[in-house]
Amino acid sequence: MEYSFLNDLPKVVWMLIGIAGFLAVIGLMLVVIDIPRTRRDRWQAALFLAPALILLVGGVVYPVLRTTMLSFFDRSGTEFVGLTNYLWMFQRPEILLVLRNTLLWVVFAPALATAVGLLYAILIDRSRFESIAKSLVFMPMAISLVGASIIWRFVFAYRPADQEQYGLFNQIVVWLGGEPQLWLLNQPLNTFLLILVLIWVQAGFAMVVMSAAIKAIPSEIIEAARIDGAGAWQLFARITLPSVWPTLLVVLITITVQTLKVFDIVRTMTGGNYGTSVIANEMYSQAFQQGQVGQGSALAVFLFVLVIPLVIVQIRRTRKARELA
Amino acid sequence: MTPTTTPTAQAPARTREPDGGAAARVRRRLSGSPAGIAAIVIAVLWTVPTAGLLVSSFRPAEQIRTTGWWTFFASPEVTLDNYRDVLFGSSSDGQLATHFVNSFVITLPSTVFVLVIAALAAYALSWIDFRGRDWIFLGIFALQIVPLQMSLVPLLSFFSQGVSLGEVQILPAWELNGAMAFTNVWVAHTIFGLPLGIFLLHNFISQLPSTLFEAARVDGAGHGTIFLRIVLPLITPALVSLGIFQFLWVWNDLLVALIFTGGDNATAPLTVRLAELAGTRGEAWHRLTAGAFVSMVVPLMVFFLLQRYFVRGLLAGSVKG
Numbered sequence: 001m002e003y004s005f006l007n008d009l010p011k012v013v014w015m016l017i018g019i020a021g022f023l024a025v026i027g028l029m030l031v032v033i034d035i036p037r038t039r040r041d042r043w044q045a046a047l048f049l050a051p052a053l054i055l056l057v058g059g060v061v062y063p064v065l066r067t068t069m070l071s072f073f074d075r076s077g078t079e080f081v082g083l084t085n086y087l088w089m090f091q092r093p094e095i096l097l098v099l100r101n102t103l104l105w106v107v108f109a110p111a112l113a114t115a116v117g118l119l120y121a122i123l124i125d126r127s128r129f130e131s132i133a134k135s136l137v138f139m140p141m142a143i144s145l146v147g148a149s150i151i152w153r154f155v156f157a158y159r160p161a162d163q164e165q166y167g168l169f170n171q172i173v174v175w176l177g178g179e180p181q182l183w184l185l186n187q188p189l190n191t192f193l194l195i196l197v198l199i200w201v202q203a204g205f206a207m208v209v210m211s212a213a214i215k216a217i218p219s220e221i222i223e224a225a226r227i228d229g230a231g232a233w234q235l236f237a238r239i240t241l242p243s244v245w246p247t248l249l250v251v252l253i254t255i256t257v258q259t260l261k262v263f264d265i266v267r268t269m270t271g272g273n274y275g276t277s278v279i280a281n282e283m284y285s286q287a288f289q290q291g292q293v294g295q296g297s298a299l300a301v302f303l304f305v306l307v308i309p310l311v312i313v314q315i316r317r318t319r320k321a322r323e324l325a
Numbered sequence: 326m327t328p329t330t331t332p333t334a335q336a337p338a339r340t341r342e343p344d345g346g347a348a349a350r351v352r353r354r355l356s357g358s359p360a361g362i363a364a365i366v367i368a369v370l371w372t373v374p375t376a377g378l379l380v381s382s383f384r385p386a387e388q389i390r391t392t393g394w395w396t397f398f399a400s401p402e403v404t405l406d407n408y409r410d411v412l413f414g415s416s417s418d419g420q421l422a423t424h425f426v427n428s429f430v431i432t433l434p435s436t437v438f439v440l441v442i443a444a445l446a447a448y449a450l451s452w453i454d455f456r457g458r459d460w461i462f463l464g465i466f467a468l469q470i471v472p473l474q475m476s477l478v479p480l481l482s483f484f485s486q487g488v489s490l491g492e493v494q495i496l497p498a499w500e501l502n503g504a505m506a507f508t509n510v511w512v513a514h515t516i517f518g519l520p521l522g523i524f525l526l527h528n529f530i531s532q533l534p535s536t537l538f539e540a541a542r543v544d545g546a547g548h549g550t551i552f553l554r555i556v557l558p559l560i561t562p563a564l565v566s567l568g569i570f571q572f573l574w575v576w577n578d579l580l581v582a583l584i585f586t587g588g589d590n591a592t593a594p595l596t597v598r599l600a601e602l603a604g605t606r607g608e609a610w611h612r613l614t615a616g617a618f619v620s621m622v623v624p625l626m627v628f629f630l631l632q633r634y635f636v637r638g639l640l641a642g643s644v645k646g
Contacts, residue, residue: 003413008426014504015430018511019437026441034547041454044548048449049461051442052519059516060468063479070478116367123364133364135632137371142628142635143621144577146596150603150617151374154381154610166393166610168377200371208636232360261472264579268600280580283474288584293478300474311470 026051064304071297085298095282101191102278105262108192110255113199114248117206122240125214134211138204145201145264152197153269156183187275194276197265202258206251213247214240246317253314260306279303382407382618386611407615419602419612421595421619428594428623430507431582432575435514439571440564442515443522444530448552450523451531452538462527469520476516477584484509484585506592510585517581518571525641529563530556566638569631573624595620 033044074081089095117137124133140148157167161180165171170180184190217240225239241248263280270276272285279299287296381394383403411419450462488496501508533556541551557564579596586592588601599616602609628635 002415003420003422005422005426008423010504011426011430011507014507015434018434018508022434022438023441026445030549030553033549042456045449045453045455045458048445048453048548048552052446052465052523053461055442055512055516056465056468056519058483059480059513060471060476060520063476064471066479067475120364120367123360123367127361127364133368135629136368138632138636139375139625139628140371142573142624143375144579144596144624146577146579146600146603147617147621150599150613151378153603154378154614155374157610164392166389166391168373168393168395171393171395200374203371205639208639212640257470261474264596264600267579268603271604280472280474284580284583287478297478300472300477303472304475307470307472 067297067300070293071301073294075292075294077293081294085294086302088295089298089302094277097275098277098279098282101276102260104188104191105195105198105259105278106256109195109198109202109259109262110252112195113202113255114206114210114252116199116203117208117251118210118244118248120203121207121211121214122236125211134207137207140201141204145197145262146268148197148201149265149268152193152200153184156193158182184270184276185274190270190274191276194265194269197269198259198262202255206255209247209251210244213244217243249317250314253310257307257310260303279306378614378617381610382614384611389610389614407611408619411612411616412619416590419598419616421598421616423590424593424595424598425619427507427586427592428576428596428620430504431510431514431586431592431594432572434507434511435518435575436568436571438511438515439518439522440568443519443526443567444557444560444564445552446519446523447526447530448548448556450527451533452551453548465520465523469524473517473580477580480513480516481584484512503591506586506589510582510592513581513585514571514575514578518574522567522571525567525638526560526563528641529560533559562634562637565631566634566641569627569635570638573627573635576624 029047033047070077071085072080072082074084089099120133120137124130127133154166155168156170157165158170158180159165159167161174165174165180167180169183174180183193221239221243222235225235230238261280262278263284266272266276266278266281267284272278272281277285280303283296283299283303286292286299377394380397381389383405384394384397384407385402385404386407388397388402412422412425414420446465450458450465483496484499487494487498499509537555538551541555546554576594577596578594579600582594582597583600586594586597588597590598593601595616599613599620602613602616
């Protein structure tokens, strides 16, 4: 069937109706709110907050309670099974592999992405091409993880040794005199190659934030150190690193939280096969593909528990930074 | 802490140059060169994969299948066939034009809804006096940490089965068909965008000068008027920042769309269809390369045109939050 825009027209119309209807309702609300001359702040606040609170209570607060409850029930959510789903998580070898993979992601992706970002931010700081250099590394942030995964699948593409390679990685291996590899099938190397994709995406974020932190270091301090004869390494270790340390931690934690929830890369690169699955991907396949709602919910709760301490640390740090400011 | 300090940051370097003398300049250049090389290596590593895919997407299918994209520069041959195939061809080729429309239909409302609802809530939490205000703000702030995965199962069952308490059906199932099926995705994306949205806009709105509001109230303006006439115009930069974020996040999302469109071809956005093509036709590189770029065109345009706002939002969101 050839493509015709006419088939898609109803969608666009519905979109316009949706946006227009929404804006009309909100506009009307804002007008009505001002009609009674007696000002009852509480009721007006309630109206202003109602859309957000209804959505958040119905879409986040209630689901958190409900998912937690479901994690103690069987696959259909009718029979109470206690901790069975959690025991399943820590006993099945394939789920233990998933947990190990998630650990590998969390150990390597945030640290390496932040390290590359910081290094690059220092290298290009005050150079003539700073803004172009920043754009190049920052660009992967804008594209989808699905797009990024396709880019890297192409880099890892494999052809048998007797054919010409079109994957850059294997071509380099061949140029160096090696045998082309099925990179995404080789365990546990494939997990590291998937991690590489996230590093590629997140380094730009780390770079931009660290660059701002570096620029916030007073130039007098750097000048003084230079006059005292500090070399590049000393400058980095004694001045730059201590000054940007709080920001560095925030970046690390932010990327770690992102890493724990990583789904798209695994889904698009390997579909979670060949021993590359992670918690977020396993949750999807349990709950939505295999109909194991109880086990999927248990995985989601576990993910939540892993995220909580990181965020608490971050909130604490933020509050401390505000008090100092 | 603005990210766009490039010109001012360069100034000291430039003024320092003359009094350094020739010897100092030579030394600086020498000590700078390994650093320069390292920077170039990183920049190349970060750019080449994308460039390779872009080059490939314009090569004839036969050549993509048999030779590496780097051989293109020896014998350049350009075609738009891959794009035509994957955009307008049969649905088994991808027919991404439909999914391109779907991505827009999903993304625009999800962005507008979050901006408006978050701005309303942020205004109330900043400038309307009522008891429990701080607690509500703290609660919304805390919701930022809840992973999406916690919401998916209950939210999906809400759309498909409604809400029932025991035997009593309180809210009916939505059962939206055809174009209206998008409503589920809009609601889901709006919900997931709200906590960060309210937080960012609250930071901004609460810093507006209070004299502004006092003067308006003396003149007899109510909260509705103040919000529309005074607050909205003043927070435009913050709205643009948040808008870009929400837009890119929804456009690039896979998980929410996968679940709330059910992967249906009539409603699935580009990401869902592309992930599917990558899975089933992992070797059809002429379609995948062109398809990947179709999905990247919009975010890259947003990125290059509005990079400044994007970075500003990033800094506000990560460094402060």
